[in-house]
Amino acid sequence: MGNILNYSGINNESINANLLSLIQELSKNSVPSKTMVKQTIMSSIELLDNALRHGVSQDISIKLELLADGVQITVCNDAKLPDILRLQEIVRGLLRMTKPELNALYLSKLKEGVMSEKGGAGLGIIQVIKNGAKHFSVTYENKLEDVFRCCCIVNFEKIA
Amino acid sequence: MEKKYQVQGTASTPTVDYHVSSGLCTIVGVSTPVDSMDFYHPIIQWVVDAQNEIVTGTKFEFQLNYFNSSSMKALLWLIQQISDLIQEGKQWHLVWVVLEDDEFMLEGGEAIQTLIDSPMEIVSR
Secondary structure (H helix, E strand, O other): OEEEEEEEEEOOHHHHHHHHHHHHHHHHHHOOOHHHHHHHHHHHHHHHHHHHHHOOOOEEEEEEEEEOOEEEEEEEEEEEHHHHHHHHHHHHHHHOOOHHHHHHHHHHHHHHOOOOOOOOOOOHHHHHHHOOOOEEEEEEEEEEOOEEEEEEEEEEEOOO | OOOEEEEOOOOOOOEEEEEOOOOEEEEEEEEOOOOHHHHHHHHHHHHHHHOOOOOOOOEEEEEEEEEOHHHHHHHHHHHHHHHHHHHOOOOOEEEEEEOOOOHHHHHHHHHHHHHOOOOEEEEEO
């Protein structure tokens, strides 16, 4: 058990791509099951994408930890409080959905949804939960005046 | 000169190899750009512009290891455009390649299958 990756610093499109390449390599060598490797990589892609798109600074962190019963991904970035509260609400709503409901929402957003100004398709968080996240929480703490440090913590469990 | 659209893959974008006369147009690799439409829009435009020169029987193959969800949306737009042209009479084929029984890529291909009007074959390699 322990850290697979612990990065804290600047993120931009180029660093993001390098981080994802690193995550692919490290996950393949450290994460025990093929499904969990894919869950880790696909979910890291979405969480880092969100941090890059919605963060109010380039200061991010990502931690991948191997736990006794799975993998935990923690991605933190600076954000505005209304955006964080909206994200919490979205995550709570998605976690209440059944798998068929999630699939239907995903397909409808894929077909009808529009790209945001920031280039997002509104599918990322749905994708992470659809990937089989067993736990997804959004925490925050005040960092500076109206800037908050927001962390998304996602767990995937080993399939018995 | 033969019309083609080629882009070398990077850490965040796939290799694109589209020719009007080779019979095979491929997108292969990883697709995680932040602005996926910026990457895929020129490909969609190329297909529209070259539609009358792309040979009968051409296979459009998509073989991705990883993609972000905005790429999924952009890929759907590209595949939908090709599908619409097939519906208008072009004799082309859509192929979604799944490597090593990758269940996530299989799910992605199946999602696209349900949203387009033309058949798209899913093959395992």
